[in-house]
Amino acid sequence: MVGRWWSVLRAWPYTFGVALAAGVGITAIVLSTHLGIALKDPDGFLGPAYVRLPLIGLAFFALGVLPSAIRRAGWRHTGRGIRDIVRDEWTWGRVGHIATGLITFYICYVSYRNIKGFLPVLREGVNFDTMLSRWDYWLMFGHHPADLLHDLLGTSISAQVLATVYVSYLMLIPITLGAFLVLNRDYTLGAWYATSLSLNWVLGAASYYIFPSLGPTYSNATLFDELPTTGVTQLQESLFVNAAQNYEDPTAAPIWGIAAFASLHVSVTFTAVLFFQRTDQPRFVQVAAWVYFVLTVIATIYFGWHFIADDVAGAFIGWISVALAGWATGNGFWHQRHHKIQLTAEGDSEAASGSDTLANPA
Template sequence: MFRWPYTFAVCLSLAVGATAVYYSQHLDVGLKDPEGFLGPAYVRLPLIGLLIFAVGIVPQSIHRFGFRHFIGGVRTIIRDEWTLKRVGYVAAGMLSFYICYVSYRNLKSYLPELREDVNYDRELAALDHFLFFGNYPAEVLHSVFGTAVMAQVLAVLYVLYLPFVPITVGAVLVLHRDFTVGAWYATAVSLNWVLGTISYYILPSLGPAFFQPQSFYDLPENGASALQMSLFKGAFNFKEDPQGDAIFGIAGFASLHVSVVFTACLFLHYAGINRLVRTAAWTYLGFTILATLYLGWHYIADDIGGLFIGWLAVAVGAFVTGNTRRQKRKRLAANEVEGVRPATEVATTGPSI
């Protein structure tokens, strides 16, 4: 059981799920399945998985069997390559991710109930002011980049995070042939939700756009500002009626936008994914960090905390799924002694921890 790469992820999801259920009962606030990109998470994830499966298998079938026989080729590939074991691993990864995500959203929503009247925005804003030599980061960035085109570009990139997370999880689980690598990424992203929730309770904050909204009045309406207004209305409605349908979704420290994207970057690097994909991910991380400050979502400390959470999630995820360099070398050596070398094994990737 402990050699199964999803043991840690399943135990983590059960623990955080039980915690969410406990506090739901304790506060008398019902659990909610948050709406998002393409609907509820329990619809969104399987749908994305099936879409990625089709995108991956149809071109493969056309390449191997030609246009005239690609339907039969699809059946052949499914019969030969998609065993019940592989389907079970994909399902375990998506289910663990789903439980951790929904639990995270609910535990985040309980923040004003469990940490009432505790807020560190003033201290975090003062730190930003000190680090930028007597200026606030957003004001400096607005002066440097302007408040027209850059605001729209960064808003689009920031909101792109919403589909980015489930799509990357689904893509790695469905397309990567090494089951342990899929488990590694699903576990790392799930850890982001858990570690991020813990950080919210350690240092509760709202973020610059909610604490000092006057600093962002010069920005035009954009997708990010619409999302901020939606979160503000949801927070207000939750405080008015915690038993209602609204979810409190405002929290500054740490930035999970930064942590999850950094997790993806590190994972792609250590797993040896295509260089072009890795370059695109690192570029997106840079724009994400810029957007958090420019649009007022986070303080500098939030982004630093997000980078730490992302690194820790990848390192722990690698260790518990057997994807460190040492574990891979040991497994490869054992296979060579037995005269067996799995085709899906990658012996030289994985973080040095």
Template sequence: MTRLRRWPYTFAMALALLVGAAAVFSSLFLDLPLRDPDGFLGPSYIRLPLLVLGFIGAGLIVETVRRNGWRNLPTSVVDIAKKEWNAHRLLCIGAGLLSFYVCYVAYRNLKSVLPVYREGTLFDQQLFHLDHWLAGGNTPAVLLHELLGTGIAANLLSIAYLAYLPLIPISLGAVLVLNRRLAVGAWYTTMLSLNWVLGTVSYYLLPSVGPVFSHAEVFRALPDTGVSELQESLIDTRLDYLSNPIGSDSIQGVAAFASLHVSVTFAAALFMTLTKQHRAVQVFTWIFFGVTVVATIYFGWHYILDDIAGIGIGWASVALSPWVTGHRRVRRRPVAAVSEPDSVPAAKPADSVSRAAGAIL
């Protein structure tokens, strides 16, 4: 039991078991099937292992070249893999993938059945009026359209918004594979999983569909982009689902409060800063977060309160994750050093990660 409590993935696995059980119970209660959300590279259970295998291969090659150059590359890669990729490390990576996958699939399924549980309950009118008040009597999206224009800006913001979809699993694979500090990977995995769970709770607390679906006339001046195609697909899927939840083959994916695009990108940026990742990575994640916030309002995905709540969820997930993944037991050493050996014991509580976690609590 002591080892189980100290394993950095214990909380993430327990959280996955809990939210997974909630999704299964919901499926049985409503007599609706559980569905796996597809994404780029196919279903999650295919694309996540593929990403990790790719990162393992790339990480081994980079580390081999850094140490030994390009000579005898295949032999050197095998030697490093035997020395550093032990069963415990692979087990932790597998646990990270599994807990993330279960939480994500449960989140998507619980989000999908939201209209069934909260039938006819939407707070879009109240949120739209709040937006109008917060923007000084204006519609926030219209202000952004006038400020940024509806040409080049729309296309650039569309690219950035859609980039979120592949970047999240890519970032998970990178953190799990390229960090030798296993507790750091557990922190990031748990952080993402908490975003899905807390986001699901927020959907049920304040159901809404977002400005673009409740006040579509505001966004008719926007050009056709990847985002507009996605929005059309989502509303078509929602209408099909609402007409026949049992017969629909798709997952209903429309819910506005809170913004998980904002919560996850904020959490990722804060995580990269607190764990002292490369300066370029920190700058990129903060810029990406800012652009995401603008895109959610610009395209009408979310109301201002949705984004504020998303920041709150992101902060909470980053604040809680280190305390449930054992960072207080890690020895004082830099967090992001990929080249650190695995054999150094982790014992002292007063480490830099613990201080970073304390700083945000």
């Protein structure tokens, strides 16, 4: 009986994701009420997340529909082509699945940011930077990892390149989410990715409370004095100012943004790498994702955001997120699935016939 009900629940690929969002959202609300610190919506690229995500979704909708509409009806009748495509392919079920993925991601992300923001209050005086630094020193045979990278890569062009990679993460993740939610007819694919990313936020927030830490750039700042001004160093300075305001009055300060263990930059980019591989995306996409991941890992150490253990833990969170989300959405994980994106209006009758199916296609 229980097994049958569980099968029914898993028939909708967002059951687990919605439950996860509800759980972490309620947790954030309870903590906010208990501490007397209002929930805040974190700002980011193109404004708050509730503005950013719908805009990205609409942009990918246009990207998927406009070229096909022009091919179908010609430039002069683009409007008619758009109407035909929307009528034939954009069911309310499809729109509902996209909206569910965006909302699930949004709730988990905003809750994660706020729960992370409560760290200095709930874990006041607890800090593992000394322990994590000693591990780094031992692993690198008596050297600081950041020093070795500065000597190996230099502190001029390399710093600018790595800073660009690190900061670009802020917009690449919602963009890839929008792509897999909007530009694909297999609902379970978008659900898998949205749930994987959401799990990153939840597991990452939990890891912050297990080993509260600031990271090398805040606990041993002299190691990074030679680095030039970049987008990363400016971000670090901004977070330092926010931290000082939080220590003075957490109820009025911006969201606390400093936490080292585990690295969510590493976990989320590793999630993308594994997801692209498991869903058999084009080879150039997989290679680009691996290169981006490696550069991100280097950047986290180079700029002092994280210790080595933070990155290892981040990779584990990324792996478990993809595996668990794959199972929860009916996609599996251990066996590679051919789930390349099927664009909205390519006339693929097989894909179209499965576009309204809530269960994972065989």
